[in-house]
Amino acid sequence: MKNSKGIIYTLIGIVVLVGIVFGIHTLTGNTSSAKSATITVGSQGSDYDIWNHIADSKQAKKLGLKIKVKQITDGVQLNNATAQGSVDVNAFQSYSYLQAYNQEHKKAQLAALGTTYLEPLGIYSDKYKKVSELPDGATVAIANNPANTARGLLLLQSAGLIKLDKNFGALGNTSDIASNPKHLKFKEIDDTTGPRVLHNLDAVLISNTVALEGHLNVLKDSIFHEKIDVSTRSNINVLATAKKNKDNKNYKKLVKLYHNAAIQKYIKDKYDGTKVEVQKPLSYLK
Template sequence: MKRRILLAAIAASPAIALFGCSKNDSSSAQKTIKLGTLSGPHAEVAEEAKKVAAKKGLNVQIIEFSDYGQVNEALAAKDIDCNAFQHVPFLEKAKSSKGYQFTALGKTVLFPLGVYSQKIHTKTEIADGMLVSVPADPANLGRGLQLLERNGIIKLKDGVGIHATTHDIAENPKHLVFREVDSAYLGRSLPDVGFAVINGSWAVKSKLSPEKDAFILEGADSDFANVLVTRTEDKDKPEFKTLLASFQSPEVKQFVKDKFKGSVVAAF
């Protein structure tokens, strides 16, 4: 009788061990989400946030894009779960024009927009009739024109705000000539213009240092900080709260400070 009980216990032990192993595997499984971003500095910041998220039990797969427009399209198509590459004015413009049902979850980093030149070093050197290249995309165009207005270079029509275009310039005392250029080519336009207004991420890609090379630069309190964005239907899912906390972590803040030295700044 004792022998039968012992054999039954031995026979059952592998099943018990297997059950215990399966339970542990399940508890240690990580949730995986796909994060869309732009190649370059955006992706580098995302990689650092990914490391932090992994410690919190969240696996982040980073999908890099080279075109601004593709990232939101991918989110709408559910090819990715969230993205981190745009500021709120850009997001609102995209939602208005495309009908996206997206929600901004919180701020990540700021790529300061600046004014660059190979010919002058201060705004007092701006000459009459200078050619100026500005971003062709609507959100960054309005942002750039506002920056010029805040520095007394032009004056815009009342109330146009971030939606300003070159047609909304009410006063242009230096008779500047504005040329809209795709953001990817603004850095390359510098030899041919008096100065250019360039978004921080594209400045870095053009081997420019916003902190050192811009003679006018946005501050860290700008309204144009990048945000983590997901579909509105998913905004309350815990994995996105975890990812936002990872972006806003001390580790990411220190990485941004050490890596970019002012070219990118933490916005949290």
Template sequence: MHRKFSLLLAASLSYFGLFSAHANETLTLAATPVPHAEILEFIKPRLAKEGVDLQVKVFTDYVQPSTQVNEKHLDGNFFLHQPYLNEFKKGHKNDIQVPIAKVHVEPFAAYSAKHKKLADLPSGATVAIPNDPSNSGRALLLLEKQGLLKLKDPTNISATKKDIVANPKKLKFRELEAATLPRVLDQVDLALINTNYALEAKLNPVQDSLFIEDARSPYANLLVAREDNKDSPAFKKLAAALNSPEVKKFIEEKYKGAVVPAF
């Protein structure tokens, strides 16, 4: 009887030991709805098979996802690019965000509800651009490439309106929170909109924009972890999944050029 009990106990311990070895590790990630959360939802089943329970928390702004990672309410995020992260770190000395992998580029584009082509843009036109430093600089650089203005240094990704040295069309600028730009499209002549917000507003960057960045853009969207968990097995599995051939195919087929793989 004692021997049977010992065998049962040993079997039970082996079972629970095996269960623990395969128990899921949870990763909670912040993402904006499109395309970031969609891509994460796509790889969820693969990660589950690898023992990672991926929880996706959707945000519609850029500040809260970074803040909550720094406060350790979240394990990481997937929405920002390196220039944005650099600017965010300047104003947040406690920033502990670490880039893990480049995933995709969302070519920045300009849209208009009033004009069908760039040549129609009138003198004194009102142009809406994002108000965060990295994306406002990105907008100004794109405007310069179209010949609409001239900057002191056309390689400065942190350029501001103060760096404009020539404005032949006398453009007037409205700097607004990035998420609000699609909603003011009918109030301005031109709006430069981040692709994630454009897609949410049912705008196709390839078909609906007046002009768009090319695929050589340095603004690749990043998978970001905290300093204390960047080397965890779960994050390594997540990074591998995001840089997989399956995700590349998913991005190319679903977004058709509006989002471009960066790996």
């Protein structure tokens, strides 16, 4: 009997010990999990500033989100970092830019988490006040990356300056121009240099992120800019992540956080309304 009781007490002791060890492991695991809950958001330009504000906001804390903001100034490098996992979510690009990236990087696919805003692309000129004033043979600067080249050409078509082929796509370029009645000449430039070359050319297409950095307001200073309609829906900016993470619940909370009323008021006041909020389902973009 004594031996039996001894065995029983030994077994109970082992069970208790295992329970304590398991409990410690669970607590350690939870701590590790909490640390890994930090979301790294990659961004650039004015969007980098916005996400630093969001990361420090009361609204982020209420949603239980810990956000670290990382700046990568090259769009392709930022998308590569997101696809590879050193960045969890990025906030800088239009849906058309994301599509163009996916077409060119078959092994590094990204997916949109949700819409944020339309930042109108504008046509700027130091010499002319209307697009109709552009002379025959005028030189127009457009972005030298595929997505923004196509977007710029679509804007020139909307302005009535050119006509594009019917099958013009996300990676379209100047070879897809069907009609160019003003015999415009096109100069491809790095997106970020637009404001600096403005005085040298007849017209320059400048994204609003770059325009803001050059102290330009697309709604006031451009001679023509994008409007919000079906034709510009692929130009709506999105939050993006690696395709495998597209259903991550915490990442999706970032979309809700961006559209919080207090956050939107901050963005509208700081950027003079040039980042036009768009809260649409992803199906709207397709």
